[in-house]
Amino acid sequence: MKPFVVNLSTTVLIVAIALALYDRLIFQPSRQIGVVDVGEVYRAKEAQFAQRLTHGSNEQERQQAILLARQFAQRLPAALDELPRECRCLVVVKSSIIGSSTHLVDLTPLLKRKVDL
Template sequence: MKPALAGFLAALAVNAATLAGYHHWLVQPIPIVGVVDASRVYREEQERHLLAVSASPDDTARDKAIAAAKRFAHAFPANLAGLEHDCGCLVVDSSAIAAAPPSVPDLTAQLRQRVRP
């Protein structure tokens, strides 16, 4: 009886050590998730730049507005990635989520601040 108990305790100790090592070295913590409505921010900025281009009185102002629109379009992905870095969370577009719980932060306002000069 005692050898069986010793074997059982040894197996239990090995399993406990293996499980503890697995959780310590391999399992990553669950990331914090933030939601952003990137398409809405993009559309708003697109409309703003379109109004700036169409309201330009001369070619110089129009070229300047077009250059600003191009800078926005090229910088938008970097601003979106920078938002993920700043909040330290996984940023997910709101169109990919059916129903977000109230604890998930909405980062749309922060993205809007990042893209507006």
Template sequence: MKAFCLHLVVSVLVALTGIALYHRQIVRPLQMIGVVDAAQVFQAKEALLVRAMADSRSDDQRRHAVAEAQRFAASFASALAELPDECQCLVIDKAAVIGAHQELLDLTPVLKRKVKL
């Protein structure tokens, strides 16, 4: 009878440990949601490019500003595509979020760093 009780207790502890580890390592990361404010990043870059165009004195400076805008568009798309892999979470636009949730992770600063803003 003592052996049976000992086996039962050990089995229950092993099962509970497995469930806890599964929840911690698998389920909880899947519930993480990353949000990014794409409009804020675009508006910040737009302001910089408008200022660069307004301050430009030659066609060469204007061409450089246009080339910078094209580089930004390409880098923005690739940086946005890399975010879900880096955080191992679902990434959605901040404008789509209604209400707040404790599992939300703001990735806007990460996106700004990736596009060198």
């Protein structure tokens, strides 16, 4: 009877450790959702672009501002594609979220850094 109790206790302990590791390493990270406020990023870049255009005194500065806007238009989709790989989570637009959750991570500051804001 004693070997049976020892065997059962060992099995229960191993299963409990395996379940705890599964929860911490696999299940919890997969429930994480990244949110991005793309509108905020657009507005900030638009303000930056407008400031460069209005303060640009010559044609060269205006052309440089237009070039920066084109680079932003190319970098934004690439940066949005990189976010899910970096955070290893689902990334959605912030306005599509209703309510709050402990599993939400705001990735807007990371997106701003990626597009040089």
